[in-house]
Amino acid sequence: MSYLIEKYNKEVIPAMMKKFGYKNRMEVPKIDKVTINCGYGRLAAGKTKDEQRKIQEAIVRDLASMTGQKVVLTKSRQSISTFKIREGQEIGCKTTLRRKRMVDFLERLITITLPRSRDFQGLPPEGMDKFGNYSFGIKEHIAFPEISPEKVNFIFGFQITIVTTAESKKEGLELLKQIGVPIRA
Numbered sequence: 001m002s003y004l005i006e007k008y009n010k011e012v013i014p015a016m017m018k019k020f021g022y023k024n025r026m027e028v029p030k031i032d033k034v035t036i037n038c039g040y041g042r043l044a045a046g047k048t049k050d051e052q053r054k055i056q057e058a059i060v061r062d063l064a065s066m067t068g069q070k071v072v073l074t075k076s077r078q079s080i081s082t083f084k085i086r087e088g089q090e091i092g093c094k095t096t097l098r099r100k101r102m103v104d105f106l107e108r109l110i111t112i113t114l115p116r117s118r119d120f121q122g123l124p125p126e127g128m129d130k131f132g133n134y135s136f137g138i139k140e141h142i143a144f145p146e147i148s149p150e151k152v153n154f155i156f157g158f159q160i161t162i163v164t165t166a167e168s169k170k171e172g173l174e175l176l177k178q179i180g181v182p183i184r185a
Helices: 003-020 049-067 099-116 169-179
Strands: 031-039 072-075 090-097 134-138 158-164
Touching (some): 003 169, 031 099
């Protein structure tokens, strides 16, 4: 069993029940899924088709190795001439992690990746929305241990959203803090 699941069952559930006055263990919020989203339209803008394809392949390969799951390409819904984007052009990629892959990803994120990030001071609490979901960005993907910095041609950033079953901002923040996500006070 994973250390994160053990911690949730043995420490987080009793602490949350005591703090928020839940009567049943099933009322305690839990992490439902983690979504990773990367837009590379800015990197590919103004490049030739061949260069765009190489950028796309590199980002898809690196995200797939970080998450352990295939990545889905996202296409633009409309043309925007200012950004040199055409309707139907592939401008990003995303993936949704659930169950074991989600837990493995969160463990690596909390214990290895975030502490390895440059000038890391903790995540801002403002990333939590009113429904208990937390979003934050990572500027350099090379902080992940699966990525070899020597083999990387360029560095890109992406967004991570942790979706919880919490019903309020306060419950969601407390859940993530209890699990061990380094959120600033």
